[in-house]
Amino acid sequence: MIRFPTVPVLPLLSLALLAAHALRAGGRGLALALFGLAALVFTRRSWLRPVLAGVLLWGCLVWAGTGAELVRLRAATGEPWLRLVLILGPVLALTALSAALVLSARGREFLHRATPNDAARAAAFLATAGLLLTARAMSPLPILLADRFLPGSGPLEILGLALYAAWLCGRLLDARDTARLRLRLWLGFSIVFFGQLLLGLLVSESFLMTGRLHLPVPALIAAGPIFRGGGLFMPILFGVTLLLVGPAWCSHLCYIGAWDGLAASRARLSPAELARVQERAARWALPARLSTLLLVCGAALGLRLLGASWLLAAWGAALFGLAGVGVMIILSRRAGIMLHCLTWCPMGLVANLLGRINPLRVRMDASCTRCGACARRCRYAALTPGDIDKGRPGPTCTLCGDCLGACAHGSLGYRFPGLSAASARTLFLTAAVSLHAVFLGVARI
Structure with a gap:
């Protein structure tokens, strides 16, 4: 049986060979990253085991691809290639063996800090x-x-x-x-x-990224391609995000929403006042955001059909974005909930609707006492008394998870089939x- 010595020599040697290969190909950054990963081995953290195994399996693909390409080139030019196979074959086998050793009991013995x-x-x-x-x-x-x-x-x-x-x-x-x-x-x-x-x-x-300025207004994810007649990178990225984490784009990844959350956290309302504001916001969230979605998309299409300049379109987008900032500063800060995200940003509506293709949900179980602690924590007006009676957050939920920590009974949790x-x-x-x-x-x- 092959045993790890004090230091896992074979995995480190495999990483060093991959780093040397990267350096020979001009990939100095990749070589340094591989050496950095090798240095992390000495922290002996157990979570590194699947990481090292994954990197070493990637290394197997690198060696196999490199070998196949070099053999093809040599065969095409009539040069001998058997020696190449005899060299790269053992290197590939060594890398595969190293991946197996990392995942073995000996690997667990060395990387034991769990x-x-x-x-x-x-x-x-x-x-x-x-x-x-x-x-x-x-x-x-x-x-x-x-x-x-x-x-x-x-x-x-x-x-x-x-x-x-x-x-x-x-x-x-x-x-x-x-x-x-x-x-x-x-x-x-x-x-x-x-x-x-x-x-x-x-x-x-x-x-x-491109050297060209794009206004950081989330509504342009939808309106921008309509005005330009193309440029689907951001809508595609937005859609892929919804597939992976559902409407959590709004509570984790939107570059504007964080400021609305900060503004809402500054409010000081009584539980009764907050409940009234949440119920009104939940009632108006759909029609308000649907109106802004139709507004920005209709304006983008109209400007395109009229042949408007990009400067005029940019001014319109900037004014829309500044109005949203005003909603945060004036309304969200007073209301204690994120009124910009709930009533102004059209992409919030798109995220809530299309995000439901992801089966992840937040649900309550039978231990819920209807104490309302979760509702007082929710900034998205997704836990009105009616929602709590139904045992699930309302349609404005963004899976932020803030309500889970507020529940003293552990009645709330994520659900996935x-x-x-x-x-x-x-x-x-x-x-x-x-x-x-x-x-x-x-x-x-």
């Missing part, structure tokens, strides 16, 4: 890294900020974001009440987003955190 949420941490790391690597490979322009300022260093940024996702996933899963942490993370995401916008305007266009409430929560938070980290890397103006 936490309750190791599987979720590893999943968040792998999902974040996989999505960012795919986006980087498919994009015709340097989609990562690191690549724009230091070409080839993108993999280092990806490693950092993947580690951040693994850490954050553990933090959220460990916390019973995630409301305050979620708002802080959401605000941090928005600050990064708008901070990069300001740097792009004041310092260098390299901070902007075939999973327990705890597993559904883990699935949702892992997906949401992964997208949060990915958007930090690529969601730019």
Whole structure:
């Protein structure tokens, strides 16, 4: 039986060979990221086992693809290729053996520092890294900020974001009440987003993904392609997000909504006053947002048909966005609920409706005492007395999860077909955190 020595030599050797291969191909950033991952092995964290196995299995594909391509080229030019196979074949076998060793009992013995949420941490790391690597490979322009300022260093940024996702996933899963942490993370995401916008305007266009300015108004996700007659990247990204996390785009990933949440958190209303405001907002949410959706889409189509200049369209979009800011500052701050998201932003309506294609839901069980603590925490007016009587949040729910921590009886929880409430929560938070980290890397103006 092959045993791990004090240090897992074979996996580290396999990572070193992959780093050398990357360096030979000009991928200095990838080589450094692989060495960084190798250094993490000495933390002996158990969640690294599936991460290392995943990277090593990816390495097997790299060696197999490289070998097949080199054999094809040599065969086409009449050069000998058998020696190449005899060299790369054992390297491929070594990498595969290393992946198996990491997952074996010996791998568990070395990487033994376990936490309750190791599987979720590893999943968040792998999902974040996989999505960012795919986006980087498919994009015709340097989609990562690191690549724009230091070409080839993108993999280092990806490693950092993947580690951040693994850490954050553990933090959220460990916390019973995630409301305050979620708002802080959401605000941090928005600050990064708008901070990069300001740097792009004041310092260098390299901070902007395309070098061309796009107004950061969520309504333009729908109205922009109508006015331009094309440009479906943002609607497609929005739709994929809804598939993965449903309407949680509004409570975790929207760069504007965080400020509405901050404004609403400043209100000081009595429970009775808050309940009255929530009932009115829940009643008006659908017609109000449907009106703004028809308004912005109709205006975009009308401007296009009239041949209006992009400058006129930009001014119209800017005024709509500024009016939304006014709703936050004046109304949300007084009402204690997110009236911009509930009555002004048309994409909130789209997210609530189309987000239902994702089967994840928040539900109450029979232990609910109708105490109303969850309703006082909800900023989306999704827990009116009528909703609580029905045992489920209303249609404005964004799966934020703030209500779960407010319930002293544990009556509220995420639900997903075939999973327990705890597993559904883990699935949702892992997906949401992964997208949060990915958007930090690529969601730019």
